[in-house]
Amino acid sequence: MSPSWFTHVECSVPCGAAPGRPDARHHLCDCGAPLLARYDMVAARQWTRESLAAREPSMWRYRELMPLLGGEEPVTLGEGWTPLLHAKRLGRELGLDRLFVKDESLNPTNSFKARGLSAAVTRAHHLKAGALSIPTAGNAGNAMAAYAASAGLAAHVFMPKDVKPPFIRECLLYDAQVTLVDGLITDAGKKAAELGKEHGWYDVSTLKEPYRIEGKKTMGYEVAEQMGWTLPDWIIYPTGGGTGMVGMWKAFAEMSEIGWIDPAKRPHMVTVQAEGCAPIIKAYEEGAERSVMFPNAHTIADGLRVPKAIGDFLVLRAVRESDGAAVAVSDRDMVAGMRDLGRLEGISAAPEGGAALHALRVLQAQGRIERHHSVVVFNTGGALKYLDVLG
Secondary structure, eight states, X not given: OOOOOEEEEEESSOOSOOOBOTTSOOOXXXXXXXXXXXXXXXXXXXXXXXXXXXXXXXXXXXXXXXXXXXXXXXXXXXXXXXXEEEOHHHHHHHTOSEEEEEEGGGSXXXXXXXXXXXXXXXXXXXXXXXXEEEEOSSHHHHHHHHHHHHHTOEEEXXXXXXXXXXXXXXXXXXXXXXXXXXXXXXXXXXXXXXXXXXXXXXXXOTTTSSSHHHHHHHHHHHHHHHTTTOOOSEEEEXXXXXXXXXXXXXXXXXXXXXXXSOGGGOOEEEEEEETTBOHHHHHHHHTOSSOOOOTTOOOSOGGGOOSSOTTXXXXXXXXXXXXXXXXXXXXXXXXXXXXXXXXXHOXXXXXXXXXXXXXXXXXXXXXXXXXXXXXXXXXXXXXXGGGGGGO
16 A cells, blocks of 8 residues: 655644644644645655556556555545546647646536545544534535545535526435535535534535545646656636636645746646636635635526635735636636537536636737647536526
């Protein structure tokens, strides 16, 4: 069994709080900021890229820098190692020679949420949690319910009342208890927190525990490995809660520290949101470090309908440190992007993936992305739960 060098958790600010033990339960820091998992990076330098060649095609191929302790095994359904597709036809239409799509729709439960929830449920399981709770716009709830079922844990899922029926039905398929709440995901979060505190449920909300980031960071490891350890010039990523953006930027820092990539050649990170719910875009344009609650949040992309993300400052940090960009996309342009990915590449894309593709067009029009640049667009989920938006 490969070792894991998971040592502690620490505040993401940081605020001066003492590190947390890896074998204890952790949620937010006492200061209210998200906690991040940390590793023995000196020991990790003995780990070689070449050792990956014979490993299983899942995100747990990177277990040395994942939140596992000695003798522990992950709760896994085979998530990760999704294809990085060279989008040649789409690239020709856009005038890009090196356009790639990282297709997360091939994960269990049909989205990238499987990565974060595999890691979070794994840690909760080994910490002897009996029941889990999560507020969700859809896909995260499906993933949590599936991994909870695999681990034999009770699952309590809180969703906005207007969520699409397929998301509700899939949670029920995995025997989760579903509660529909008036309002947005933030309102679902308040209800989940209230009942979770009363009943002692283990909260796996976005960035309110340290481990969903660790699952999402494996997207960064995979892009590096699949591109021969030379990172792309641009990564374009749809952002709701922002765990994937934060996770990938963390992955690039870790790989730089252990000598797997050139730290001077990290990608420009692009965060993409909906015009009807763009709190991080607004904060970026105003030069703010944090966002404010976005009023009247609305979009067809359920995963982007997050009016205020607890880790918004970490997303903004990644965009600014990478000299990246922040782009808001209309619902109409998202659907056009979905159709382009389907028409030209045979990719089943959720609106979030369509939004990322349209953001690429915006950056090309601005002259920021040029023909010779290598670009990875993330499709974070499949179209099947969103067929109604195609008309």
